[in-house]
Amino acid sequence: MSAAAADPVWRVGLIGYGAIGQSVARLLLAQPGHALGIVTRSVPAGGFGPGAEALGDLEALLDWRPDAVIEAASADAFAAFAPACLAAGIDIVAASVGALQDAALHERIKCLCDRTGSRLVVPSGAVGGIDHIAAAALRPETRVTYISRKPPAAWVAELATLGLSEAAQKGPVTLFEGDAREAAARYPKNLNAGLTIALAAGFDRTSVQVLADPAATGNTHEIRIEGPLGDSAMRFCNAPDPANPKTSAITAYSLVAATLRHFGTLQ
Numbered sequence: 001m002s003a004a005a006a007d008p009v010w011r012v013g014l015i016g017y018g019a020i021g022q023s024v025a026r027l028l029l030a031q032p033g034h035a036l037g038i039v040t041r042s043v044p045a046g047g048f049g050p051g052a053e054a055l056g057d058l059e060a061l062l063d064w065r066p067d068a069v070i071e072a073a074s075a076d077a078f079a080a081f082a083p084a085c086l087a088a089g090i091d092i093v094a095a096s097v098g099a100l101q102d103a104a105l106h107e108r109i110k111c112l113c114d115r116t117g118s119r120l121v122v123p124s125g126a127v128g129g130i131d132h133i134a135a136a137a138l139r140p141e142t143r144v145t146y147i148s149r150k151p152p153a154a155w156v157a158e159l160a161t162l163g164l165s166e167a168a169q170k171g172p173v174t175l176f177e178g179d180a181r182e183a184a185a186r187y188p189k190n191l192n193a194g195l196t197i198a199l200a201a202g203f204d205r206t207s208v209q210v211l212a213d214p215a216a217t218g219n220t221h222e223i224r225i226e227g228p229l230g231d232s233a234m235r236f237c238n239a240p241d242p243a244n245p246k247t248s249a250i251t252a253y254s255l256v257a258a259t260l261r262h263f264g265t266l267q
């Protein structure tokens with residue numbers, strides 16, 4: 001009797017090893033059949049442990065021949081890595097989708113996907129219900145309102161720049177009201193969720209409000225969908241990642257869930 005074929009190993013590239021990257025690595029390596037190649041500017045002294053290896057740069061990542069790449073770094077890293085991966089036929093599961101506020105980059109990504117057949121996977125990230133939003137938005141009358149409400153601890157640098165640190169300790173401060181592209185351009189580390197929602201709903205149908213609120217318990221995201229198919233409201237009150245208060249801890253789980261689904265048979 002011949003030996004059973006070895007189970008496949010999925011080779012996953014990971015860009016970024018901060019709050020989300022470290023959680024993604026831990027979660028994915030706990031899944032059988034996954035190997036990680038990690039691109040980071042700061043490799044931990046003890047390395048990454050079994051199942052993961054450090055990759056120096058974009059070229060090393062492409063040479064490693066990943067089956068898919070998870071981006072968990074920054075909008076700049078998305079712009080630097082995503083086009084090259086997609087051009088090489090490698091699908092990307094991205095956290096920093098706020099980078100798509102840049103219409104030229106968005107168009108370039110679409111052209112690369114059309115040309116190579118590779119795909120940019122936009123996970124639900126810090127929010128959810130994206131399938132519901134996309135379904136409702138097939139009716140052009142649908143309108144979506146997104147409110148991001150985080151404690152001032154998630155906005156320390158931004159509030160200081162605006163001279164609003166003290167005001168934000170006393171009551172809610174509105175940091176932005178407008179469209180999702182401008183929100184992500186102004187606050188690239190905090191408005192990926194707004195861009196994710198707008199990609200599903202349509203940019204012209206999505207309005208965004210951003211609040212720093214001392215009464216906020218966790219990173220709260222409220223989404224209201226109104227249209228001919230009904231009115232719906234979703235509210236996500238997320239625990240912040242202990243390593244980065246701007247980031248909801250569930251985001252890493254969303255990236256891993258999206259990656260496992262991408263490799264799976266059920267889409």
Ligand SMILES: NC(=O)C1=CN([C@@H]2O[C@H](COP(=O)(O)OP(=O)(O)OC[C@H]3O[C@@H](n4cnc5c(N)ncnc54)[C@H](OP(=O)(O)O)[C@@H]3O)[C@@H](O)[C@H]2O)C=CC1
Pocket residue numbers: 015016017018019020021039040041042072073074075076077080094095096097124125126127188189190192193196243244246247248251
């Ligand atoms: N889609 C969503 O719903 C959400 C998306 N996000 C986004 O996810 C991304 C990661 O968030 P988080 O982990 O909290 O951020 P952190 O700041 O904790 O970690 C980011 C990591 O990426 C590294 N990095 C940044 N730029 C580059 C680059 N050009 N090349 C290589 N490494 C790079 C940083 O390295 P170094 O330390 O050397 O700078 C750091 O290790 C952010 O863009 C964030 O805005 C966050 C929450 C929700």
Ligand SMILES: O=C([O-])CC(=O)C(=O)O
Pocket residue numbers: 126188189190191192193194219238246247248249251
């Ligand atoms: O993690 C969150 O709560 C949301 C966030 O930072 C983002 O959308 O970029």
